[in-house]
Amino acid sequence: MRFDELGLDADILRSLEAMNFEEMTPVQEHTIPIILENKDLIGCAQTGTGKTAAYTLPLLDKLLREGNPDNVVKSLIVVPTRELAQQIDVQFQGFSYFLPLSTTVVYGGGDGIGWEQQKQGMLRGSDIVVATPGRLLAHIANSGIDLSHVSYFVLDEADRMLDMGFFDDIMKIIKELPTERQTIMFSATLPPKIRQMAKQILRNPAEVNIAVSKPNEAIQQGIYVCYENQKMEIVRALFGEPTGTKTIIFSSSKQKVKELAYTLKRMKLNAAAMHSDLEQEQREEVMLDFKNGKIDLLVATDIVARGIDIEDIGTVVNYDVPHDPEDYIHRIGRTARASATGRAITFVSEKEQGKFHRIETFMERDVEKLPIPEHLGKGPVYNPDESDRRFSGRGDHGRGGNRRDGQSGAGGRGGRNGRNRSGRKNPEQGAQAQSSAQTPQNQGATPEGIQPQGAKERTDGQKNRRNNRRRFRGPKGPQGSPGPKPGDN
Numbered sequence: 001m002r003f004d005e006l007g008l009d010a011d012i013l014r015s016l017e018a019m020n021f022e023e024m025t026p027v028q029e030h031t032i033p034i035i036l037e038n039k040d041l042i043g044c045a046q047t048g049t050g051k052t053a054a055y056t057l058p059l060l061d062k063l064l065r066e067g068n069p070d071n072v073v074k075s076l077i078v079v080p081t082r083e084l085a086q087q088i089d090v091q092f093q094g095f096s097y098f099l100p101l102s103t104t105v106v107y108g109g110g111d112g113i114g115w116e117q118q119k120q121g122m123l124r125g126s127d128i129v130v131a132t133p134g135r136l137l138a139h140i141a142n143s144g145i146d147l148s149h150v151s152y153f154v155l156d157e158a159d160r161m162l163d164m165g166f167f168d169d170i171m172k173i174i175k176e177l178p179t180e181r182q183t184i185m186f187s188a189t190l191p192p193k194i195r196q197m198a199k200q201i202l203r204n205p206a207e208v209n210i211a212v213s214k215p216n217e218a219i220q221q222g223i224y225v226c227y228e229n230q231k232m233e234i235v236r237a238l239f240g241e242p243t244g245t246k247t248i249i250f251s252s253s254k255q256k257v258k259e260l261a262y263t264l265k266r267m268k269l270n271a272a273a274m275h276s277d278l279e280q281e282q283r284e285e286v287m288l289d290f291k292n293g294k295i296d297l298l299v300a301t302d303i304v305a306r307g308i309d310i311e312d313i314g315t316v317v318n319y320d321v322p323h324d325p326e327d328y329i330h331r332i333g334r335t336a337r338a339s340a341t342g343r344a345i346t347f348v349s350e351k352e353q354g355k356f357h358r359i360e361t362f363m364e365r366d367v368e369k370l371p372i373p374e375h376l377g378k379g380p381v382y383n384p385d386e387s388d389r390r391f392s393g394r395g396d397h398g399r400g401g402n403r404r405d406g407q408s409g410a411g412g413r414g415g416r417n418g419r420n421r422s423g424r425k426n427p428e429q430g431a432q433a434q435s436s437a438q439t440p441q442n443q444g445a446t447p448e449g450i451q452p453q454g455a456k457e458r459t460d461g462q463k464n465r466r467n468n469r470r471r472f473r474g475p476k477g478p479q480g481s482p483g484p485k486p487g488d489n
Contacts, residue, residue, distance in 0.1 A: 001023070001024050001029045002022050002023060002024070003016050003021060003022065003023075003024060003057075004022075006032055006033070006036070006057075007036075008057060008058075008061050009060075009061050009064050009065065009099075011064070011098040011099055012057065012060055012061060012064070012095065012096075012098075012099070014098050015094065015095055015096070015097045015098055015099075016095070018097075024050075025050035025054075026210055027043065027045040027050055027051050027054050027208065027210045028050050028051075028053055028054045028057075030208045030210065031043050031051075031054040031055070031208050032054055032057060032058050034206045034208070035054075035055060035058040035059070035182075035184060036058045036061065036062075038182055039182070039204075039205070039206050040182060040183045040184070040202040040203050040204065040205035040206070041183075041184045041185070041202075041205055041206050041207075041208065042185045042186075042187070042190070042198045042202060042205045042206075042207050042208075043184070043185070043186045043187070043207075043208045043209075043210075044186075044187055044188070044189065044190045044207075044208070044209045044210065045186070045188070045208070045209075045210040051156075051186050052087075052088060052091055052156070053091065053095070054186075055077075055154050055156075055184050055186065056088070056091055056092060056095055057095060059075055059128070059152055059154070060092070060095055060096055060099060060101065062151075062152065063075060063101055063127050063128070063152075064099055064100075064101065066151075068125060068127055070125065070149065071124060071125025072125045072146065072149035073122055073125065073126055073129050073145070073146065073147055073149060073150055074125075074126075074127050074128070074149065074150065074151055074152065075127065075128050075129070075150060075151060075152035075153070075154070076129050076131065076147060076150050076152070076153050076154070076173075076177070077128065077129065077130045077131070077154040077156060078131055078132070078133055078136065078153075078154070078155050078156070078161075078170065078173060079130065079131070079132060079156045079157055079161075080132065080133075080157050080160045080161045080164055080166065081132065081157075082107035082108065082109070082132055082280070083283075083287075084156070084157065085105055085106070085107050085130045085131065085132055086105065086107075088130050088156070089103060089105045089130055092128060092130075101127040101128065102121070102125075102126050102127050102128070103126060103127065103128040103129075103130065104118060104121030104122050104126040104128070104129050104130070105118075105129075105130050105131075106118045106122070106129060106130065106131035106132065106135050106136055106139065107131065107132045107135050108132060108134060108135040108138075109280050110280065118135075118139065118143075119139060119143040119145070122139065122143070122145050123143070123144070123145065133161070133166045133169035133170060133173060134169060136173060137169055137172060137173065140173075140176055147173075147176040147177055148176070148177070148178055149178070150177050150178060150181055151178075151181055151182065152181065152182050152184070153174075153177055153181050153182070153183045153184070154183075154184045154185075154186075155170065155183070155184070155185045155186070155201070156186050157186070157187070157188070158185050158186065158187040158194055158197070159187040159188055159189050159190075159191065159194055159326070160188075162193055162194065162197070163326075167197070170197075170201075171200075174201055183201055183202050183203070183205075185197075185198060185201070185202065185205075188326070188329070188330070189326060190209065215329055215332055215333065215344070215363065216333065216336045218336040218340065218341045218342065219332055219333075219335060219336045219341075219342050219343065219344050220341070220342070220343040220344070221332065221343070221344045221346075221367045221368065222343070222344070222345055222346075222367060222368045222369070222370040223345070223346045223347070223348050223356065223367050223368070223369055223370060224345065224346070224347050224348065224369075224370050224372055224379070225348050225353070225369055225372075225379045225380060225381075225382045226347055226348070226349060226372055226376075226379040226380070227349060227350065227379060227380060228349045228350075230372065230376050230377075230379060231319060231347045231349070232260075232263060233373075233376050234347065234372065234373065234376065235249070235260070235263075235264070235317070235319075236267065237373045237376075238317075238345070239264070239267075239269060239297060240267065242269070242270070242296060243296070243314065243315065244314075245296075245312065245313070245314025245315060246290065246293070246295075246296060246298070246310065246312050246313045246314060246315075247296065247297050247298070247313070247314065247315040247316070247317065248297075248298045248299075248300055248313060248315075248316050248317070248334055248335075249297060249298070249299045249300070249316075249317040249319055250300055250301070250302065250316065250317065250318050250319060250320075250322075250331050251299070251300075251301065251319040251320055252301065252302065252320055252322070252323065253301070253320075254275035254276055254277060254301050256319065256320070257273050257274070257275045257299050257300060257301055258273055258275065258277075260273075260299045260319065261273035261299040264297055264299065269296065269297055270294075270295055270296040270297065271295065271296065271297035271298070271299060272286050272289065272290070272295045272297070272298060272299070273286075273298075273299045273300070274286055274287070274298055274299070274300040274301070275300065275301045276301065286298070287310075290310060291310050291311065302322075302327060302331070310334065311337070312340070313334050313335045313337070313342060314335065314342055314343070315335065315342065315343050315344075315345065316331060316332050316334050316335045316342070316343075316344045316345070317344075317345045317346075317347075318331060318332075318344070318345070318346040318347065319347055320347065320349075320352065321346060321347075321348055321349075321352040321355045321356045321359070322359075323355075324358075325358065325359045325362035325363070328346075328359045331344075332344035345370070346367070348382075349380075350380045350387055350390070350391070351387060351390070351391040352387075353380075353382060353383065353384040353386075353387035353388075354384045354385075354387045354388035354391070356384070357384035369382060
C-alpha cells in the first residue's frame with residue numbers, strides 16, 4: 001500500500017515524496033488507518049519494521065488538521081531512553097519539514113539552560129512532547145507543566161519501560177492526562193505484564209501483532225563455546241585486521257567495555273567505547289562518528305541495544321550472553337536492517353551455557369557452534385544442563401548490577417549525563433541519524449538543507465517549519481545523504 005492512499009495532508013506527502021518514500025511497511029499499513037480513525041491501539045512489531053513512523057505520520061496529520069489555538073501540549077510520547085527520544089525527534093523533523101508544528105524533547109542531564117528550554121517549550125504550548133519518564137515527572141513537579149489538554153498519548157518501547165522499572169512513573173504521568181484521549185502503545189513483545197498495563201490505560205484497543213519478537217532471518221547467528229580467558233583472543237582473531245564493515249561489541253559490564261575498547265585500540269583498531277560514564281556530549285560525538293564511518297568498532301553496554309538504528313552494521317558480537325532472550329533479540333537486531341544481511345556472534349563461557357540455551361529455546365532453534373581458532377586450543381563441551389547444575393546459585397542468572405549499570409545512563413530516569421534539547425531545530429541540524437528511521441523498502445534522500453550538523457540548541461522551544469520552506473531545493477541534501485526514513489525506533 002502506498003502512503004498517498006492514506007489521505008494524509010499534502011504537505012506530509014510532500015516530505016515523503018522528497019525522501020522517495022512510496023510503499024508502507026506491513027506495520028505501517030495495518031496501524032496507520034486505525035490511528036487515523038481515533039481508536040486506541042496496542043501494537044506489537046519486531047524491531048526494524050517501521051513502527052515509529054506508524055504513529056508519527058498519523059499523529060502529524062491529526063495535529064495539522066486540528067491546529068493548536070490554545071497553545072497547549074497536544075500530544076505526548078513517552079520513551080525509555082534519551083537516545084530514543086533524540087531519534088524520534090529526528091524523525092519528526094524529517095516528516096514535518098513543511099509543517100507548522102513544534103516539538104519539545106525532554107530528557108535528563110545537562111545544565112540549567114537545558115532544563116529551562118524544556119520548561120519553556122512545554123509552557124508555551126508544544127504540539128509534540130517527546131519525553132523520558134523521570135525527567136517529565138520532574139517537570140510536572142517543579143515547572144508547572146499542564147498535560148490536561150493532551151489529546152494523543154503514545155507509549156513506545158513499553159516492554160523495555162517495564163523492564164527498567166518505569167511502571168509507577170508511567171502511571172503517575174497518566175494521572176496527569178485527560179481521560180478523553182487517544183492512547184497508542186507499541187511493544188516488541190506482549191507478555192502478560194504488558195497486556196495487564198494495556199487494560200489499565202487503553203479503551204477497547206485494536207491490536208496489531210505483526211511478528212513475534214524473533215531475530216531477523218537475514219541475521220547469520222553463531223556462537224563460540226569457549227572459556228572466559230579465550231574470549232579476548234577470539235576477538236583478536238576476528239578483528240586483528242579491519243573487516244570493512246561496522247561492528248558493535250556488546251558487554252553487560254561497563255568496566256569490561258572500557259577494557260575491551262582499550263585493548264582494541266592497543267591493537268591499532270579504530271574502536272571506541274559507549275557506556276554510562278560518558279557525558280552526553282561525548283556519547284553523541286561517538287555515535288555520530290560511528291554513523292559516519294569514522295569508527296569501525298563500537299564497544300557498548302546495552303545502552304545502545306534498543307532505540308538506535310545505525311546504517312551498515314555488518315556484525316554484532318555478544319562478548320557475554322545477554323541476561324534474557326529479549327535482550328539478545330534487541331542486541332543482534334542492530335544488524336541486518338533495511339533488507340540487508342548481517343551476522344551475530346556470541347561468546348558462551350562454561351557458566352553462560354544454560355543462559356544461552358534458554359535463548360535457543362525461546363527462538364525455537366539451535367544456533368550454529370563455530371570452531372575456535374586452532375591456536376587457542378579446545379573450548380568446553382556445550383552441555384547446558386550440566387552448566388546449570390555446576391554454576392547455579394553463583395549470582396549469574398539474576399538481573400543484577402551489571403545490567404542496570406549498562407542502562408543507568410541511558411536517560412530513562414532523567415539520567416545525570418548529557419545536554420538537553422528543546423524545541424525545533426533548523427532543518428540543517430535535524431537529521432544526524434540518517435539511518436535512524438529506515439524502512440526495509442525505501443532508501444530515500446532528505447530535502448536539501450536537512451544535513452547533519454550536530455545538535456545545536458534552540459532557546460525558543462519551538463520552530464515554525466513553514467519558515468524553512470524556501471530552503472527546500474530538491475530530494476537530496478548537499479551531499480546526497482539519506483535522510484530520515486519512516487522506520488523503526
